[in-house]
Amino acid sequence: MTRVKSFATPHKGLRSLMSRFSYTLGFIDVDDPTQLSQLKDLGQELFTLLTHHAHTENEHTLTLLEERAKGASEHDRHDHQQLEGVQLALEQQLAGLTGNESQDELHSFYLAFSRFQSQYLEHIFEEETVTELLLQQYFTDEELIQQRNSVMQSFDFPMLLLWLKYIIPAQREAENVGMLSGLKATVPKHAFEQIMTTIQGEMEAERFDALRSKVNEV
Ligand SMILES: [Fe+2]
Structure with missing residues (x-):
């Protein structure tokens, strides 16, 4: 297991x-x-x-x-x-x-x-x-x-954002979908948008788009 x-x-x-x-x-x-x-x-x-x-x-x-x-x-x-x-x-x-x-x-x-x-x-x-x-x-x-x-x-929000900036691009898509879905359900909408914008600046466009569409489906 x-x-x-x-x-x-x-x-x-x-x-x-x-x-x-x-x-x-x-x-x-x-x-x-x-x-x-x-x-x-x-x-x-x-x-x-x-x-x-x-x-x-x-x-x-x-x-x-x-x-x-x-x-x-x-x-x-x-x-x-x-x-x-x-x-x-x-x-x-x-x-x-x-x-x-x-x-x-x-x-x-x-x-x-x-x-x-x-x-x-x-x-x-x-x-x-x-x-x-x-x-x-x-x-x-x-x-x-x-x-x-x-x-x-x-973590306060700026610290959470800083961690996600470097964690998300370094993880597999399935790991990211799990983590971001959890955040989407718990943080305010504007905060979640800020998270996605930060991540977008750090990832290849193709990987980010694939991730975003999977997270949107959840
Ligand atoms: Fe350590």
Whole structure:
């Protein structure tokens, strides 16, 4: 039987966004103020989601797991602390870019981000192959769905929108139809339209149109 996977959805969004930031960092011309500002905006969105995600895991997922399996959250919490320090240094480097950096300085930043990305990927792989199994062992699917719903309800709308901007393009259509149908039934109409407009800006037209028509049928 397929079990509920608590980490799959946010991690797909984060993997996609981290790859995009790394890719952009590899070709960006920082002499161009427009490109530099786009890089900073993209990085700001990435670091906002990474910080928010670590808090969500610490305060919800791992806290609930710890209540049922003492010690089971320690490894991931320790990772979060270590990664937070590396992330903070990168955030400061990004904020400090002026456009006057040498090619070597930019390459060092590119490599530093790439190293962080590889550490982060290792961390979320562990969560998805070790912690996920513990969640499935100690909680029923109904409880995991309830946890997911209460986590999503704790997001304010701008944060929900930011997550969906990167999660939806990174997921399969069937996953998106399920998620967007649920949102369509629960958020105000204008908010749902804002969600669809945001997603449209991030997806290939053909994929978005196919998704929209499936969601409209629901
Ligand atoms: Fe994590």
